[in-house]
Amino acid sequence: MINSLSILGSTGSIGTQTLDVADKLNLKVSALTASTNIKLLEDQVRKYKPELAVVFDEEKAKELKDNIKDTSTRVLSGMNGLIEAATLENADLVVNSVVGMVGLKPTLAAANAKKDIAFANKETLVTGGKLVCDAVKKNGVKLLPVDSEHSAIFQCLQGMPEKKMLKKLILTASGGPFFGKTTEELKNVKVKEALNHPNWSMGAKITIDSATMMNKGLEIIEARWLFDVQPENIDVVVHRESIIHSLIEYVDNSVIAQLGLPDMRIPIQYAITYPERYESPVGELSLAQIGKMTFFEPDYETFKCLRACKKALSLGGVATAVANGANEEANRLFREGKITFLEIGDLVMGAIDNIDNFEPTCVDDVLKADKLAREYVLSML
Ligand SMILES: NC(=O)C1=CN([C@@H]2O[C@H](COP(=O)(O)OP(=O)(O)OC[C@H]3O[C@@H](n4cnc5c(N)ncnc54)[C@H](OP(=O)(O)O)[C@@H]3O)[C@@H](O)[C@H]2O)C=CC1
Numbered sequence: 306m307i308n309s310l311s312i313l314g315s316t317g318s319i320g321t322q323t324l325d326v327a328d329k330l331n332l333k334v335s336a337l338t339a340s341t342n343i344k345l346l347e348d349q350v351r352k353y354k355p356e357l358a359v360v361f362d363e364e365k366a367k368e369l370k371d372n373i374k375d376t377s378t379r380v381l382s383g384m385n386g387l388i389e390a391a392t393l394e395n396a397d398l399v400v401n402s403v404v405g406m407v408g409l410k411p412t413l414a415a416a417n418a419k420k421d422i423a424f425a426n427k428e429t430l431v432t433g434g435k436l437v438c439d440a441v442k443k444n445g446v447k448l449l450p451v452d453s454e455h456s457a458i459f460q461c462l463q464g465m466p467e468k469k470m471l472k473k474l475i476l477t478a479s480g481g482p483f484f485g486k487t488t489e490e491l492k493n494v495k496v497k498e499a500l501n502h503p504n505w506s507m508g509a510k511i512t513i514d515s516a517t518m519m520n521k522g523l524e525i526i527e528a529r530w531l532f533d534v535q536p537e538n539i540d541v542v543v544h545r546e547s548i549i550h551s552l553i554e555y556v557d558n559s560v561i562a563q564l565g566l567p568d569m570r571i572p573i574q575y576a577i578t579y580p581e582r583y584e585s586p587v588g589e590l591s592l593a594q595i596g597k598m599t600f601f602e603p604d605y606e607t608f609k610c611l612r613a614c615k616k617a618l619s620l621g622g623v624a625t626a627v628a629n630g631a632n633e634e635a636n637r638l639f640r641e642g643k644i645t646f647l648e649i650g651d652l653v654m655g656a657i658d659n660i661d662n663f664e665p666t667c668v669d670d671v672l673k674a675d676k677l678a679r680e681y682v683l684s685m686l
């Protein structure tokens with residue numbers, strides 16, 4: 306078992322649950338990072354005494370440095386700080402739980418520093434999937450899925466004799482708060498309604514992504530890279546209860562699923578302790594208590610973001626980075642009350658259709674595509 310973690314995004318939903326798991330497993334924490342939440346980061350520093358704390362925002366980093374000058378924790382800021390946290394010599398495992406493609410450079414840095422990575426930050430694989438997979442392969446490190454669907458698939462795949470026996474991956478989707486709604490009914494939905502996920506308590510950005518079903522689109526792309534499976538072999542089924550976290554189908558049509566209560570501490574812990582398993586703080590699943598589980602086809606017409614991600618994946622090149630960049634921007638604008646819910650899908654699809662595609666060969670290519678996508682969205686306001 307590993308001894309020490311570096312947690313990128315420790316103040317978020319996945320980050321705080323990772324600390325909960327680390328407590329139960331008696332793990333040390335070498336580095337903690339936040340974007341702006343220095344109040345919570347200070348509490349975490351005082352509790353875990355990491356060697357390094359990083360605040361992405363430079364001014365807030367100065368404030369934290371002053372507030373914790375009585376401790377021996379170093380404070381850094383910006384991308385350099387994140388990269389330092391991702392490559393710290395004393396950390397055995399890097400947990401990447403930042404939100405957004407800002408996690409791409411630190412992920413590459415961690416792989417190049419020969420660190421195994423417990424990976425929640427899907428936007429990084431959606432934008433730089435090939436670059437990350439190449440770096441992971443070249444350095445012989447593990448990219449361990451934390452996202453519940455991908456952890457489920459990873460768990461189902463344990464013991465698969467040969468890759469050629471796998472027919473397809475089946476991702477489950479809850480359908481979010483707007484399952485079954487028509488486009489007309491979605492015209493005037495409010496941020497508060499979109500933030501009301503039926504089964505999971507998560508950060509704001511991913512919760513909105515679940516409501517638009519962009520999250521499932523991002524997860525199809527994430528699965529394509531994590532498991533090296535072609536897009537036509539990745540299906541989505543809506544499963545309202547979020548008890549089956551995903552499935553795989555073998556060539557003989559036998560289907561294997563992973564089930565559990567919707568609590569991220571199971572996939573987080575499995576990524577940390579893989580391939581071993583330990584008791585977890587999550588309750589037992591009682592199928593009798595659940596009673597029934599329901600399944601539906603996804604509505605690709607109404608949920609344009611899901612359709613856009615499939616399109617981007619089939620186009621290849623930087624199209625997925627464009628879809629992601631447009632969505633990061635549109636998602637934020639919706640939460641700020643500056644655009645409507647349906648405009649998110651229009652903007653993501655519009656960015657894919659209007660920005661020239663090309664094959665990325667380096668991080669700067671991906672960053673350029675991301676910038677173009679964000680500029681496109683802002684130009685449409
Ligand atoms: N929450 C969940 O259950 C699940 C999440 N995921 C994925 O995990 C990732 C994290 O999600 P979640 O924990 O919900 O998100 P949160 O918004 O709750 O947390 C995000 C974390 O990243 C930090 N952060 C935000 N922006 C930046 C930035 N520009 N630079 C550096 N750090 C930044 C935040 O700091 P601060 O607190 O200071 O803002 C916080 O620590 C996402 O990619 C999401 O899709 C996947 C499956 C499930």
Ligand SMILES: CC(=O)[C@@H](O)[C@H](O)COP(=O)(O)O
Pocket residue numbers: 452453454477478479480481505514515516520521569
């Ligand atoms: C917990 C988790 O992994 C989320 O990605 C979750 O799957 C979101 O639910 P949706 O299926 O509604 O997108």
Ligand SMILES: [Mn+2]
Pocket residue numbers: 452453454455524
């Ligand atoms: Mn998920």
